[in-house]
Amino acid sequence: MATKNNLKDDSARVTDGSAISVRNLRVKYGEREILHGVNFEVPAGETIVILGGSGSGKSTLLRTLVGLELPSAGEIWMRGKNFAAMSEKDRDELRKKMGMSFQGGALFGSMTVGENVSLPLREHTQLDDSTIEIMVRLKLDQVGLSGFENYMPAQLSGGMKKRAAIARALSMDPEILFFDEPSAGLDPIIAAGIDELILKLKKAFRMSIVVVTHELASAYLIADRMILMDKGVVVANGTVKELQASSQPRVRQFLDRVPEPELTGEFDYLQMLTGDVPPIRQ
Amino acid sequence: MSLTETIGSATINGVAYIGGLARLATGSLRAVFVEPFHGKKFHISRSVHQAMAVGVEALPIVSLISFFIGTILALNAAYELRKFGALQVVASAVAISMTRELGPLMTAVVVIGRSGSAFAAEIGTMKVNEEIDALETMALEPVDFLVAPKFLAMLLMVPCLTVWADFMGVLGGGVFGVSAASFTWGSYIRATLEALQSRDITNGLIKAAMFGLTITAVGCMEGFSTGLGSEQVGRSTTSAVVKSIFMVVCVDLIFTAIFYFTAPR
Numbered sequence: 001m002a003t004k005n006n007l008k009d010d011s012a013r014v015t016d017g018s019a020i021s022v023r024n025l026r027v028k029y030g031e032r033e034i035l036h037g038v039n040f041e042v043p044a045g046e047t048i049v050i051l052g053g054s055g056s057g058k059s060t061l062l063r064t065l066v067g068l069e070l071p072s073a074g075e076i077w078m079r080g081k082n083f084a085a086m087s088e089k090d091r092d093e094l095r096k097k098m099g100m101s102f103q104g105g106a107l108f109g110s111m112t113v114g115e116n117v118s119l120p121l122r123e124h125t126q127l128d129d130s131t132i133e134i135m136v137r138l139k140l141d142q143v144g145l146s147g148f149e150n151y152m153p154a155q156l157s158g159g160m161k162k163r164a165a166i167a168r169a170l171s172m173d174p175e176i177l178f179f180d181e182p183s184a185g186l187d188p189i190i191a192a193g194i195d196e197l198i199l200k201l202k203k204a205f206r207m208s209i210v211v212v213t214h215e216l217a218s219a220y221l222i223a224d225r226m227i228l229m230d231k232g233v234v235v236a237n238g239t240v241k242e243l244q245a246s247s248q249p250r251v252r253q254f255l256d257r258v259p260e261p262e263l264t265g266e267f268d269y270l271q272m273l274t275g276d277v278p279p280i281r282q
Numbered sequence: 283m284s285l286t287e288t289i290g291s292a293t294i295n296g297v298a299y300i301g302g303l304a305r306l307a308t309g310s311l312r313a314v315f316v317e318p319f320h321g322k323k324f325h326i327s328r329s330v331h332q333a334m335a336v337g338v339e340a341l342p343i344v345s346l347i348s349f350f351i352g353t354i355l356a357l358n359a360a361y362e363l364r365k366f367g368a369l370q371v372v373a374s375a376v377a378i379s380m381t382r383e384l385g386p387l388m389t390a391v392v393v394i395g396r397s398g399s400a401f402a403a404e405i406g407t408m409k410v411n412e413e414i415d416a417l418e419t420m421a422l423e424p425v426d427f428l429v430a431p432k433f434l435a436m437l438l439m440v441p442c443l444t445v446w447a448d449f450m451g452v453l454g455g456g457v458f459g460v461s462a463a464s465f466t467w468g469s470y471i472r473a474t475l476e477a478l479q480s481r482d483i484t485n486g487l488i489k490a491a492m493f494g495l496t497i498t499a500v501g502c503m504e505g506f507s508t509g510l511g512s513e514q515v516g517r518s519t520t521s522a523v524v525k526s527i528f529m530v531v532c533v534d535l536i537f538t539a540i541f542y543f544t545a546p547r
Binding site: 063100102 | 411412413416418419
C-alpha cells in the first residue's frame with residue numbers, strides 16, 4: 001500500500017528477493033522500549049541507508065540486526081530463518097555470512113592489520129597460512145591498503161582504520177555487509193573516499209549492504225533505498241528521490257536540516273524527553 | 283531501604299557475582315580442556331604469550347618480595363624463639379609458613395597487582411572500543427577467545443611462581459639463619475627439608491592454582507562489566523584489584539579449613 005507521497009508504509013512484505021526481512025521488531029533496554037514495531041526489507045543486492053537523528057533508534061536497530069541485542073518481540077528473517085529466534089550456534093553460522101564495520105573500526109590493538117583481517121579465516125576455515133596471506137593481501141588491496149599488513153592499528157589514520165575494518169568485514173566474502181557510521185569523524189575528503197569504496201564494493205560484489213548514518217551527502221550517494229527513523233519507529237521508507245520529494249514534516253525537517261523548535265517551558269522539555277503529551281494543568 | 287533489605291540485597295548480589303565468576307571459569311576451562319576434542323580450535327600460542335606476561339615477567343618482583351618476606355619471617359620467629367633457646371626452629375618456621383601460606387598468598391597479591399588489573403584494563407578497553415562486539419559479530423565467543431587463554435596461563439604459572447617464591451623465601455630466611463642464628467647453609471637446608479612434608483607443598487600449590495583461577499575470573503569479569511568511557515576502565519581496574527584480594531583471602535580461608543579438617547591426625 002503506497003501513501004500519497006509514493007512512500008511505502010511500514011508494513012513488511014516478504015519477498016523471495018529479500019536479504020533481510022524485519023517484521024514488527026521491538027527492542028527494550030530494561031523496561032524502556034527503544035524500537036516500537038519496526039518493519040522493513042532489504043532487497044538482495046541493494047544498499048539500504050538507515051537515517052535518523054540522535055536517539056532515533058538506528059544504532060539499536062543495527063545492533064539487533066547483527067545479533068548484539070536480542071529483540072523483545074518481532075522477527076528478523078535472513079536466508080529463510082528467523083535470526084531473532086535462532087540458537088546461539090545457528091546465529092554464529094549465519095554471522096559467518098555477514099560482515100560488520102564498526103564506527104571506530106574496532107580493530108584489535110594487539111594485532112597487526114594483517115592479523116586483524118586474517119582472524120575470521122584462521123578461526124573459521126582450514127586454509128593454510130600461505131593461502132590466508134594471499135587472501136589478506138587481496139582484501140587489503142580491495143580497500144586501498146596494500147602493503148599495510150604489518151602495521152599496528154595505532155599507526156593508522158582514522159580513514160585507514162575504517163578501511164582496515166572494512167577489509168576485515170570482507171575477509172569471509174559475506175553476503176550482507178553492515179556499516180555503522182562509516183564517515184563519522186572523518187574529514188570530507190576521506191569520507192568521500194569511504195563512500196567511493198562502498199560504491200565500488202556494491203558494484204563489484206552485488207552484496208546487500210545496510211548502512212547506518214546521519215550524513216546526508218553519503219546517504220544520497222550510496223543508497224538504493226533510505227529508511228528514516230524517529231523515536232524508535234520508521235517514519236519513511238523509499239528511494240532517494242521518493243524521500244527527497246516527500247512532504248512529511250519529519251522527513252522534511254531531517255532532510256532540510258531544520259533544528260528542533262525552542263523549548264519554552266518545563267512541560268515542553270518533558271514532552272521532548274518522553275515523547276508524551278503532558279497532562280493539562282488545572 | 284531497611285537494614286534487612288540492605289543485607290538481603292547485598293547477599294543476593296554477592297551470590298550472583300560468585301555465580302557469574304563460576305560460569306566464567308567453567309566456560310573457560312571447557313574451552314581449554316573439552317572443546318578441542320570436539321573440533322573447536324584453541325590456540326595454545328595465546329596462552330603461551332599470556333604465560334610469559336603473567337609468569338616469566340613477574341619473576342624479578344616475586345623473587346625480591348619473597349626473599350624479603352622470608353627474612354622478615356625469620357626475624358619475627360627468632361625474636362620469640364630465642365627466649366626459649368630454640369633458635370634452631372627458625373628454619374622450620376620459615377619453611378612451613380612459606381610453603382603453606384605466605385608463598386601462595388604473597389605470590390597471589392603480586393599477580394593481582396600485575397596481571398589481574400591488566401586483564402580488567404585490557405578487556406575493559408576492548409569493551410569501550412567495541413572490540414568485544416566485533417568478536418561476537420565474527421562468530422567468535424569472547425570468553426573462549428580472550429578469557430580461556432588467560433585461565434590456562436594462570437593455572438600453570440601461579441603454582442610455578444609459588445614454587446619459586448617458596449624457594450626465595452627459604453633463601454631469605456637462610457640469610458638470617460646463617461648470619462645471626464648460628465646456622466650453616468648445610469644445616470639450614472637440612473633443617474628445612476626435615477620440617478617440610480610433601481603435604482605442605484601440595485596444599486600450597488593447590489591454593490596457588492585456586493588463587494590463579496580466582497584472580498583471572500575476577501579480573502575478566504570486571505573487564506566485561508566496564509561501562510562506557512575511559513573513566514570506567516579505571517574504575518574496573520581498581521575494582522578488580524580490590525575484589526581479587528578479598529576473594530583470594532576467602533578462598534585461602536576455605537582451603538586452609540579443608541586442609542585442616544582433612545589432615546591425618
